[in-house]
Amino acid sequence: MARKATATKAKTQPNAPQFTGEQDLEAFREMLLIRRFEEKAGQMYGMGLIGGFCHLYIGQEAVVTGITMASEKGKDAQITGYRDHGHMLVMGLDPKGVMAELTGRQGGLSKGKGGSMHMFSNEHRFYGGNGIVGAQVSLGTGLAFASKYKGDGSVSLAYFGDGAANQGQVYESFNMAKLWKLPVVFVIENNKYAMGTSIERAAATTDFSMRGASFDIPGEQVDGMDVRMVYDAAKRAIEHARSGNGPYILEMLTYRYRGHSMSDPAKYRSKDEVTKYRQERDPIEQVRARLLEAGVITEDDLKKIETDIRAIVTEAADFATNDPEPDASELWTDITIEA
Amino acid sequence: MPQILMPALSPTMEEGKLSKWLVKVGDTVKSGDVLAEIETDKATMEVESVDEGVVREILVAEGTEGVKVNTPIALVLAEGESAGAAPVKETAPEPSEAPVVAAEKANDAAPAAAVPAAPKFEAQADPDLPEGVEMVELTVRQALNEAMAEEMRANPDIFIMGEEVAEYQGAYKVTQGLLQEFGPQRVVDTPITEHGFAGLAVGAAFAGLRPIVEFMTWNFAMQAIDQIINSAAKQLYMSGGQVTAPMVFRGPNGVASRVAAQHSQDYSAWYSHVPGLTVIAPYSAADAKGLLKAAIRSPNPVVFLENEILYGSTGLVPKVDDYVLPIGKARIARKGADVTIVSFSMGMRYATQATEKLVAAGVDVELIDLRTLRPMDSDTVIESVKKTGRLVTVEEGWPQGGIGAELAARVMEQAFDYLDAPVLRVTGKDVPMPYAANLEKLALPNVDEVIAAVNAVTYRS
Numbered sequence: 198m199a200r201k202a203t204a205t206k207a208k209t210q211p212n213a214p215q216f217t218g219e220q221d222l223e224a225f226r227e228m229l230l231i232r233r234f235e236e237k238a239g240q241m242y243g244m245g246l247i248g249g250f251c252h253l254y255i256g257q258e259a260v261v262t263g264i265t266m267a268s269e270k271g272k273d274a275q276i277t278g279y280r281d282h283g284h285m286l287v288m289g290l291d292p293k294g295v296m297a298e299l300t301g302r303q304g305g306l307s308k309g310k311g312g313s314m315h316m317f318s319n320e321h322r323f324y325g326g327n328g329i330v331g332a333q334v335s336l337g338t339g340l341a342f343a344s345k346y347k348g349d350g351s352v353s354l355a356y357f358g359d360g361a362a363n364q365g366q367v368y369e370s371f372n373m374a375k376l377w378k379l380p381v382v383f384v385i386e387n388n389k390y391a392m393g394t395s396i397e398r399a400a401a402t403t404d405f406s407m408r409g410a411s412f413d414i415p416g417e418q419v420d421g422m423d424v425r426m427v428y429d430a431a432k433r434a435i436e437h438a439r440s441g442n443g444p445y446i447l448e449m450l451t452y453r454y455r456g457h458s459m460s461d462p463a464k465y466r467s468k469d470e471v472t473k474y475r476q477e478r479d480p481i482e483q484v485r486a487r488l489l490e491a492g493v494i495t496e497d498d499l500k501k502i503e504t505d506i507r508a509i510v511t512e513a514a515d516f517a518t519n520d521p522e523p524d525a526s527e528l529w530t531d532i533t534i535e536a
Numbered sequence: 537m538p539q540i541l542m543p544a545l546s547p548t549m550e551e552g553k554l555s556k557w558l559v560k561v562g563d564t565v566k567s568g569d570v571l572a573e574i575e576t577d578k579a580t581m582e583v584e585s586v587d588e589g590v591v592r593e594i595l596v597a598e599g600t601e602g603v604k605v606n607t608p609i610a611l612v613l614a615e616g617e618s619a620g621a622a623p624v625k626e627t628a629p630e631p632s633e634a635p636v637v638a639a640e641k642a643n644d645a646a647p648a649a650a651v652p653a654a655p656k657f658e659a660q661a662d663p664d665l666p667e668g669v670e671m672v673e674l675t676v677r678q679a680l681n682e683a684m685a686e687e688m689r690a691n692p693d694i695f696i697m698g699e700e701v702a703e704y705q706g707a708y709k710v711t712q713g714l715l716q717e718f719g720p721q722r723v724v725d726t727p728i729t730e731h732g733f734a735g736l737a738v739g740a741a742f743a744g745l746r747p748i749v750e751f752m753t754w755n756f757a758m759q760a761i762d763q764i765i766n767s768a769a770k771q772l773y774m775s776g777g778q779v780t781a782p783m784v785f786r787g788p789n790g791v792a793s794r795v796a797a798q799h800s801q802d803y804s805a806w807y808s809h810v811p812g813l814t815v816i817a818p819y820s821a822a823d824a825k826g827l828l829k830a831a832i833r834s835p836n837p838v839v840f841l842e843n844e845i846l847y848g849s850t851g852l853v854p855k856v857d858d859y860v861l862p863i864g865k866a867r868i869a870r871k872g873a874d875v876t877i878v879s880f881s882m883g884m885r886y887a888t889q890a891t892e893k894l895v896a897a898g899v900d901v902e903l904i905d906l907r908t909l910r911p912m913d914s915d916t917v918i919e920s921v922k923k924t925g926r927l928v929t930v931e932e933g934w935p936q937g938g939i940g941a942e943l944a945a946r947v948m949e950q951a952f953d954y955l956d957a958p959v960l961r962v963t964g965k966d967v968p969m970p971y972a973a974n975l976e977k978l979a980l981p982n983v984d985e986v987i988a989a990v991n992a993v994t995y996r997s
Binding site for chain 1: 541542543544545546547567568578579580581583584586605606649650651652654655695721726727729731732733734735736737738739740741742743744745762763766767772773774775776777778779780811812814835836
């Protein structure tokens, strides 16, 4: 007789949890900032101002926004892979510093030495910005280890994709996280494609929320296009981790509209599929419609927000375009700390 | 509102074909709308609008080939904006300004700015010991154990994790007694999961702890080398100096005895290759203690290479409250004038025995123990070679790209005119470690090879 998996499988919420008008407005602003910022980054990449790899977060905005809203800013740690611009913006890092890092300028968050995939902030407890698929899962588990060691009550939020979910060190980390009851929430951003390989072609089982089952880590599959659902699940997961119950897995069903990186033409999926997500599931449009329907805000107010956000993004782009490149002497700094 | 520019879809793209327009003059577009399709030799890709407005003019007809990156291809005007009103300033810089210049520069391989000189590492001298200090005989194992225990007493953020470090008291008993003194929170037995716990420890270091990671042997750290190099070593640099990984990765390195290819390998050269890491490989008990204490206090990630065969060897360790040695300083084990021998870790055993025989035969050997491999104390070696004119290096690792190869290069660059003979390397043989006792012996360096190399460079043979 087959044994029942002991991990709890999430139940679909019959009714979407409701946001207050204020929460909807906050989510709208945050997500729109990411969207406009990423569009601008894409444009600047096209103009040759941003080099190398550049992985845009467009389409996935609700995930990091909902989770960050459910977390304690400045206390809980976050770490992700290389699709990281959105995480930093929502966590409150300066858009100018992020954009200037993308253009490799001295005012970038890593002084221009890290680039799109490597930005960090001790102050905001953002630990990257990691370029090796899956590495952030072990690192994020270590952030949780430190939290428990110090007893500071913080939770580590470790984001990774459906592609990284097939890496061995993820399961090594799951095991240790559960074994030692570490306060970590593993957020699997399942955008259906690991670069050009669909989850069906890469994963023996595609329900990633169950990937912690053999470690008895509870998991939920969440509509990652609806910021309310993300927030609601994140509240549960973070509370679980903070109260000493150990790790929790959130599989966010999400979608990226753009290619894997700027140089990916995304020919492995149909145009219809992309269009369907954009037209029917867009995380920002959902909130916009709710705000207008509930009368929280008028079309004019929305336009004002749009204008404000465009100004922030334009300012970031201008700064990132005009800020000088790092001084040549920076070549030799920050390699080791002089004892 | 801006001109729409021909975008580069990859870092190397210079031009492409504007294969298809998906909008026409008069259409209203908003952010994210697909405006056109572009073809390069590699792919067809879409150009999305970043701004909102009405397509006023198509500047490049569809089907046009060889459209240079950053050429204006269309004009989109915001509602109520007239064609004459400030066309470009608002969001998109003029084409052919900074970005294009930057791209051209890269493409033309124009001479780069002068490379600033690398800062020179200056190692400190060993501390002076008090007059008549008591010397205590310790094994290398005890010395390492004392170093960890003393540092853990001083700093509660230090913890040690690894396989069998706690309940079992250490696979090689280096962590003996630590669990009893510091408890399971600070002495953590891990599952057999090197990649995972190395990464976990690096994350803990990011968050302010001071991890000591014990690898049961460095052979198993191959599972974790990505976290050591990509996460720990590079972190400070790629964060622009913000996030550090102050921690020690330690364990036995090199050849043990009759454990064959997968368990007998010297990683000295591997880790010494990596900027951002400090690499230490002590030989004596005193150095093991003083340098491990320094490694644990270091604000940088340190790879600390021990040696299983040396764990049981004894040496005199000064009995002082806090015996800490400088990282990056070689030790002149014997002063001499005829020939310089440089080695480290287990290589020092062969080098020391060879030196004894050579001195007895009238060769005045200067023997240098590097102790730290990165930063490498070139100065001590160069000064010695300037005096002796001859250099022999000794290591257990493979010859290609080894520590000896590095020393030879440095001596050639900095003391070529002082050399009276080519630099000779005594290394492990260029083969995986065999199991058979006779073959294993052949694969390792030995005292006779060191003597033969010295004879060769002093033209005594």
